[in-house]
Amino acid sequence: KTGQRLDPNQELIGQGLANMIGAMGQSYPASGSFSRSAVNLQAGAATGLSSVFTSLMVVVVLLFFTPLLYHLPQSVLAAVIMMAVIGLIxxxxxxxxxxxxxxxxxxxxxxxxxxxxxxxxxxxxxxxxxxxxxxxxxxxxxRPTVSTLSRCEDTALRNAMTHGLAECRYIGMIRFEGPLFFASASYLEDQINDRLQERPDLRHLVIVANGINDMDASGEESLSLVIDTVRAKGLDISFSGINDTVMDVIKRTHLYEKIGVENIYPTMEEAICAVHENAHDRSEETACPLTDVCHLPAA
Known part of the structure; x- marks a missing residue:
């Protein structure tokens, strides 16, 4: 509300210590009160000393003014709290x-x-x-985002479906956005298999891995199965933008040798330049959506 940075750990430690020390003197348990904090804020409190002054005032009221407030209806107290809290909504x-x-x-x-x-x-x-x-x-x-990339007007490679772009018939640029671990590994396999079935003319698959920020054993096994599946269908497969964390896993599990150093590229652009000519050998595509902006025809 005020923009002040709070440390929840410090708050919990403070309350815990207060209760531990207070227990030695048979005091009431201490806790934070959202409604009391709201009333305090509405009254213009700016520091923690406000709680000290509030406590002193409570002691004074209990000692000297209890008879005057004894018959005060609870609805009045409720109205005070509601008026303070409603401002926090x-x-x-x-x-x-x-x-x-x-x-x-x-x-x-x-x-x-x-x-x-x-x-x-x-x-x-x-x-x-x-x-x-x-x-x-x-x-x-x-179920992280798995998108097929194509060239957009700003020359960047973007989600073809989102931007209404055509997809290259012979090269599939597949970007996986999220950690590749046991919960998402099978989803990647399903997405790759779906694209292989939908696009029978594919010749080369490029996995854009700059969105994969972590990978566990299940993710590594899934990636290995994807490589086997793609190559079994007679397609080539490459990777681009693998970060250091994922690369360490790939090297430790010897998946690096299976992929082949010649099939790993630092950027998407370098991957396209390296595989484009071979993938488009004797192709019927007049303009490649990976190098030229190609929108889908209007429905």
Whole structure:
């Protein structure tokens, strides 16, 4: 709310130490209060000393003014808290989250509704948000974006489907965006097999690996199977943009020798230059979508 950077670990350590020391003197358990923090903020508090002054005022009120406040209706106290907390509801935050990713906005709204529904058990509403977020994370990890690249107007290689670009008949530039591990390894195999079936004229497959930031044993085995499958169909396969982390795994598992140093390129452009002529030998393609901008015909 104020832009101040908070350290949750420090907060938890502070509360834990307070309870440990307080237990020696039979004190009440200490904890953070969202509503009290909201009231504090609305009152103009700027530092942690506000809690000290608040505590002193509570002691004074308990000692000298309790009879005056004894008959104060709880609805009055509830109104004070509600007026303070309602100012913390950031509607624009929900809208911004929805615009960024619709599922982020949906999770935030569902978490908010569940928190209200489960009140006063706010932890249940928070757990709903945590579970939904983990579910989205796992789904995206299991099914990362796999795209076929073509040349766009800005001369960059971009997702052909997203930008309405034609795909090269003889070279498939496949970009995998995400870690290649046990949860996503089979998905890569499925995507490669689908493209091989859909494009019978393919002669060379280039795996654009700059989006693969990590790879485990299952991912390495999957990559090895992809190489075997592609070569069994009589196609060539190359890799471009392999980062150091993935390259270390490839070398340790001897997949490097299976791929062949001559089939590994530092960039996509170098890969295209190296394989383009051979893949287009006696081709019927007048303009290659990997070197020229070729849009799909209008429907």
């Amino acid at each position: 950031n509607v624009s935050g929900f809208i911004h989250a929805w615009k960024a990713q619709w599922y982020d906005g949906a999770i935030s709204v569902l978490s908010f509704v569940c928190t209200l529904a489960f009140a006063p058990h706010l932890d249940k509403g928070i757990m709903v948000g945590v579970v939904l977020s983990l579910g989205v994370f796992l789904y995206k990890s299991m």
